[in-house]
Amino acid sequence: MVRRFGDLTAVDGVSFHIAPGETYGLLGPNGAGKTTTISVVAGLLAADAGEVRIAGRRMGPRAIAPKRRLGLVPQDLAIYPELSARENLMFFGHLHGMRGAELKRRTDEVLDLIGLTDRAKGQTKEFSGGMKRRLNIGIGLLHHPDLLILDEPTVGVDPQSRNAILEAVEALSTEGMAVLYTTHYMEEAERLCDRIGIIDAGTIQAEGTRDELIRIIGELDEIRLVGTGDLAAALMALQEIGAVERAVLEGRQILLHVRDAPTAVATVVTTAGRSGVELADVEITRPDLESVFLHLTGKGLRD
Structure with missing residues (x-):
């Protein structure tokens, strides 16, 4: 119209x-x-x-x-x-x-x-x-x-x-x-x-x-793993998972950028455990509509 x-x-x-x-x-x-x-x-x-x-x-x-x-x-x-x-x-x-x-x-x-x-x-x-x-x-x-x-x-x-x-x-x-x-x-x-x-x-x-x-703006989900053990070995193993786009070791944490975190998280946790890491916390962060809105309009919804 x-x-x-x-x-x-x-x-x-x-x-x-x-x-x-x-x-x-x-x-x-x-x-x-x-x-x-x-x-x-x-x-x-x-x-x-x-x-x-x-x-x-x-x-x-x-x-x-x-x-x-x-x-x-x-x-x-x-x-x-x-x-x-x-x-x-x-x-x-x-x-x-x-x-x-x-x-x-x-x-x-x-x-x-x-x-x-x-x-x-x-x-x-x-x-x-x-x-x-x-x-x-x-x-x-x-x-x-x-x-x-x-x-x-x-x-x-x-x-x-x-x-x-x-x-x-x-x-x-x-x-x-x-x-x-x-x-x-x-x-x-x-x-x-x-x-x-x-x-x-x-x-x-x-x-x-x-x-x-x-998906239009190409933002990925994040999975943050906090734990102890062989984090370096876990990092290398996690990078082999198909859904993982990037993996970074930050102190006692591994930050993963992944596609569809709710689906991938079970494989991520299992892989980390098999690599000798004892996890204390797993946190998933997903991009939201506000990010999309700002990307497309350059403004906040209330502007």
Whole structure:
């Protein structure tokens, strides 16, 4: 898709697909084009080129059918403070054409999912920020959308509420929803997202699973061995392991740079032991998404 504002091309050829039950993270620094991309996907803005399809139906500002299959949870809260949590859900359910026993059942399911069953009758103006955020998510997923857009849903909430929100999002895959998730917290993307697209300057710079993205920058895992015995002999033996790219002896430690450390570590430990080393500690360090993000954009996620 392409979206321009005068001479500025805010979104330039962005393309991705989200499968049912998949959580797709869209990460980028401020001004990268995330908000414009979400607005086009949600049908709030028209694309200047390309198209968005939800459940096979083409999305646009005047498209009604695909919007019925969309759930949008914006950064700004979209709830009625004078209504209770249950009343909010029932009201929005009516807007989606839900009625009677179906609406009551689904409201109860959502209240349980977002952890607000015991506060269902309380006015939402009395809720904490985290509770309001959770209700906001509940409204978005109430009508079983094919695609749920979560735009930074944990902004400004306490750690306990944040964890409750993340647990609710994790449960959505069991409902078969496709989820488009944006965040300024890299650990959330690591925890929740099956695949991630990194956007900068209006284009997708890279896309894939966590491990696929890390392989893009060619960083290796590290295994650090601490022990006593014939470390020099162990170093030579460890260098013969296929997964080991580099091995360095540092005092009582051997530092290994390896491919796929969780798979290689058993062979590494066995080889060290057979070489006469008694290990006191084994430490694995793996590169993370922050390293990939900095490599591709030159900025931190919150910049």
